[in-house]
Amino acid sequence: MAVIEVKNLKKYYKVHQKEPGLSGSIKSLFHRKYYDVKAVDNVSFEIGEGELVGFIGPNGAGKTTTLKVLSGLLYPTSGFVTALGYTPWDRKPAYQKQFSLVMGQKNQLWWDLPAIESFILNKEIYEVPDAQYKKTLDGLVELLDVKDILKVQVRKLSLGQRMKMELIASLIHSPKILFLDEPTIGLDVVMQKKMRDFIKSYNKKYNATIILTSHYMDDVKELCQRVVIIDKGKLIFDGALDEIIKKYADHKLITVVFGDEVKSQQLAKFGQIKEFEYPKAVISVKRSEAPKIAARILEDFTVEDVNIEEPQIEDIIREVFTGKDFA
Amino acid sequence: MRKYFTVFAIDWQNQFIYRLNFILWRFRNVLRVLMTYYLWISIFSSQTSVFGYTKEQMIAYLLLALFISSLVTSSPSNDNVGGEVSNGTLNNFLVKPIGYLRYWFTRDLSSKLINIIFAVGEISLLYIIFRPSLYVSPNLISLLLLVSAVIIYFLLGKLAISIVFWAPENTWGFMFTILVLMEMFTGLIFPLDLLPHWAFSTLQFTPFPYLIYFPLASIIGKPVDLRILLQSFVWMGILYYLLKKVWAKGLKTYSASGI
Structure with missing residues (x-):
C-alpha cells in the first residue's frame, strides 16, 4: 500500500x-x-x-x-x-x-x-x-x-x-x-x-x-x-x-591503452572520442556495436589494455539535465 | 500543556547563558527610573504638588511603573518572531505538533519571571535609598488588570510583527514605531492623568493605558472601576480575534510563497 x-x-x-x-x-x-x-x-x-x-x-x-x-x-x-x-x-x-x-x-x-x-x-x-x-x-x-x-x-x-x-x-x-x-x-x-x-x-x-x-x-x-x-x-x-x-545510455565507453603511436583521426571512425591523450583514449560507441568495435581496435592497433564500461551515472544524469539527446 | 512547561524550563536555562546581556538590560531599566526620578525631583523643587501628585506619590508611581513594566513589557518574542518568520525558522515549528505563538508566549512568561525577580531586588534597593512613602492597596481588579495587560502586550506585539508575512524586510521600523508609541502612552514615563482630560479620555479608546497605567493606578488605590477592567478585557478580546485572523492569513501567504 x-x-x-x-x-x-x-x-x-x-x-x-x-x-x-x-x-x-x-x-x-x-x-x-x-x-x-x-x-x-x-x-x-x-x-x-x-x-x-x-x-x-x-x-x-x-x-x-x-x-x-x-x-x-x-x-x-x-x-x-x-x-x-x-x-x-x-x-x-x-x-x-x-x-x-x-x-x-x-x-x-x-x-x-x-x-x-x-x-x-x-x-x-x-x-x-x-x-x-x-x-x-x-x-x-x-x-x-x-x-x-x-x-x-x-x-x-x-x-x-x-x-x-x-x-x-x-x-x-x-x-x-x-x-x-x-x-x-x-x-x-x-x-x-x-x-x-x-x-x-x-x-x-x-x-x-x-x-x-x-x-x-x-x-x-x-x-x-x-x-x-x-x-x-x-x-x-x-x-x-x-x-x-538502460533508458538514457545507448552507448558504452571503450577505454584503450595503446602500445604504439596512434592519431586521433584513426580513431574517429569507431565512435565519438571522449578523451584522447596518448597512450590512453576513451571512445563512446553504440551499445550494440561495442564488442565488434573493440575487436576491430584490437586487430588494427597494438593495444596494451582495453576496457568496456557503462558510462558513469553522473555523466548520464548531467547530460539528461543539460538536455543532450541520446537517441 | 506539559510541552509548554518544558519550553518554559528550557528557556529559563537559556537565559542564564546571557547573563551579561541581562544585567545590562536591567541596568538600563534602573537608569531610566533614576533619570525620571531626578526630572521629577527638579519639578517638585519649585512646587509641592503637580496635578494632584505629591513628590512621594510620584516616586511611588515611578517605582511601581518599573516593576509593572518588568512584568508586562519583557517580551523576547517581540525581538525574535519577526526574524524567525522572515528567515524561515518558523518552518521548524510548523512541522511539529506545537503552537508557535503559544511557544513564544511561554518563553515570554519565562522571561517575565526572571525579570520580576530582579525587579523586586532593584526596587528594594531603590526603596532603601529614597525611602518613598509607598502606599499600595492591590485588589482583585488590579490582579486581573495585570493579567490582561500581559496578554494585551503580547497580542499587540505579534499583531505588529505580522506585517513580516507581507513585507519581510520592513518589520523593524514598524515594530520600533509601535514600541515608542507604547512607551509614550502606557504610563511608563509619567502618570497619564497628568494629561489634559480630553487626551486622557481619548487614550482610553486605545489599548496603551491598559498596559501600565490602569493596573498601576489600581494598585496605588486610585479609583479604577469595573468599567476599566471590562474595557481592558474587550481590548484583549479584540486583539486576540484580530491576531488569530491576521496570523492565519499570514501563514497562508507564507505557505503559498515558501521561505
Whole structure:
C-alpha cells in the first residue's frame, strides 16, 4: 500500500521582478511585474512503506518544494497529495507525530544549550513516553556515536557533530516517514559515509519510508533502490537506478591503452572520442556495436589494455539535465 | 500543556547563558527610573504638588511603573518572531505538533519571571535609598488588570510583527514605531492623568493605558472601576480575534510563497 501518494501536483510561485538599480526599486514600489515560477509542474508518484527513494535534480528543480508540500509547509497550487492518509497542509498533530523533515541547512537545536536539552523538548512536543524516549535515544546515541558530546553546548560542536545531533532531534519520536533534504551537505567524506550508513540502517531497522534529496550522486547510488529525477519542476524519470542507464545510455565507453603511436583521426571512425591523450583514449560507441568495435581496435592497433564500461551515472544524469539527446 | 512547561524550563536555562546581556538590560531599566526620578525631583523643587501628585506619590508611581513594566513589557518574542518568520525558522515549528505563538508566549512568561525577580531586588534597593512613602492597596481588579495587560502586550506585539508575512524586510521600523508609541502612552514615563482630560479620555479608546497605567493606578488605590477592567478585557478580546485572523492569513501567504 502506498504511504505517500502524489497526483498531478503543481506548485507555482508568483515572483516579482525588480529592475536593477535605485530607479528600479522606486518603480517596484508602485508597480510590480509578476511572473509565475513553476517550481513543481504536474508531478505524480507513489511511495510504498519502507522504500528509500532519492530525489535528484539540479538546484531549483523542485525537489525541496516537493518535500515542503509533503511536510505541510506549502499549499500546492493544485493536485492531490496524501501521506499516511492525511492531507499534509492540514497540519494535523496525528500526522506530524509520524514524520520528520530534516533540512541540512536549517537547525532546530538550541544553540546555547547542550543538545540533550533540545531532545528533551522534542520528547515533550511529540509526547513520547519516558521509556520509549530512553530506548530511542540510547539507540540513536549508540548508532551515531555521540555519547561524549551530549552535554556540550551546541555552538561548540563541529558541523558533523551538529548534523548528527540534528538527526537525533528529528528522530526522537521514531517517525515512520523521513524527509531528508541534503542530509550530507557540507560534511567531509568520512562523515558523509557515516551519515549514509546511518540512513541505511535506520531504513532497515524501522522499516521507515525515506525520501532524500541530494546533490551527491554517491548518496543516491549507495542508498536508493529507486530514483526520481526532477528537472524544471517536471518529473522526468522514476525507477531503479540501473534503468536510467538502460533508458538514457545507448552507448558504452571503450577505454584503450595503446602500445604504439596512434592519431586521433584513426580513431574517429569507431565512435565519438571522449578523451584522447596518448597512450590512453576513451571512445563512446553504440551499445550494440561495442564488442565488434573493440575487436576491430584490437586487430588494427597494438593495444596494451582495453576496457568496456557503462558510462558513469553522473555523466548520464548531467547530460539528461543539460538536455543532450541520446537517441 | 506539559510541552509548554518544558519550553518554559528550557528557556529559563537559556537565559542564564546571557547573563551579561541581562544585567545590562536591567541596568538600563534602573537608569531610566533614576533619570525620571531626578526630572521629577527638579519639578517638585519649585512646587509641592503637580496635578494632584505629591513628590512621594510620584516616586511611588515611578517605582511601581518599573516593576509593572518588568512584568508586562519583557517580551523576547517581540525581538525574535519577526526574524524567525522572515528567515524561515518558523518552518521548524510548523512541522511539529506545537503552537508557535503559544511557544513564544511561554518563553515570554519565562522571561517575565526572571525579570520580576530582579525587579523586586532593584526596587528594594531603590526603596532603601529614597525611602518613598509607598502606599499600595492591590485588589482583585488590579490582579486581573495585570493579567490582561500581559496578554494585551503580547497580542499587540505579534499583531505588529505580522506585517513580516507581507513585507519581510520592513518589520523593524514598524515594530520600533509601535514600541515608542507604547512607551509614550502606557504610563511608563509619567502618570497619564497628568494629561489634559480630553487626551486622557481619548487614550482610553486605545489599548496603551491598559498596559501600565490602569493596573498601576489600581494598585496605588486610585479609583479604577469595573468599567476599566471590562474595557481592558474587550481590548484583549479584540486583539486576540484580530491576531488569530491576521496570523492565519499570514501563514497562508507564507505557505503559498515558501521561505
